[in-house]
Amino acid sequence: MNDRYEQRQAAERLALTLTEGGLQRMAARTLAAFLFTDQESITAGEIADQLEASAGSVSGAIKSLTTVGLIERLPSPGSRREHYRLRDDAWATLFTSQNTVIQAMLQAASAGIAATDEDDPARRRLTQMRAFYEFLLGELPALLHRWHRQSG
Incomplete structure (x- = not known):
């Protein structure tokens, strides 16, 4: 087993826990992708590829995670794709008036x-x-x- 495989397994277990806690399944899997990425930012397309999910379902998940303040859109000069990242203070933001x-x-x-x-x-x-x-x-x-x- 390599570290990447173990990380994917941990991400899927986390997503399952979040789903059992009431989060929509794709939002949970998308949040797990943000938590486990080694990149500074990630695009919806990259998440869709990683999760083997449709672009539409990932887009909806990103919208819901943005709405509650967990992730944010980043400026991406020179790129035609939107870039997103987990907010630095995501968990605190989740419980503020920014939510x-x-x-x-x-x-x-x-x-x-x-x-x-x-x-x-x-x-x-x-x-x-x-x-x-x-x-x-x-x-x-x-x-x-x-x-x-x-x-x-």
Whole structure:
């Protein structure tokens, strides 16, 4: 067995764990490819080749990983392909206001509250939802500060 084979096996095991945790299968495999690459950046085509997957499925996975803040697009002067990499602070970014999913949840809760009557049980649930995400975003800066102090 060579190191590359062992890395691929470890990447597939990680992807399986992420899938069992709720991540879409292709997003999990794509994230594992970013984690295990030895390149500074990687293109969607390279990932598709590596995973033996369609360009469309990898493109969708990249979009979802970008949306939650795990990966970012890099400038690639002279290249016609988009280059991506795992963000330096990917795991912390996942839990910040840069995460468009958290912002979308807040907006959806607010829109739901505006669309319901004062005595509607849905309004109470939506208010609780919004309060949770506002609390989460309020608590995250101190948590992330402690993380940066510990990991830095």
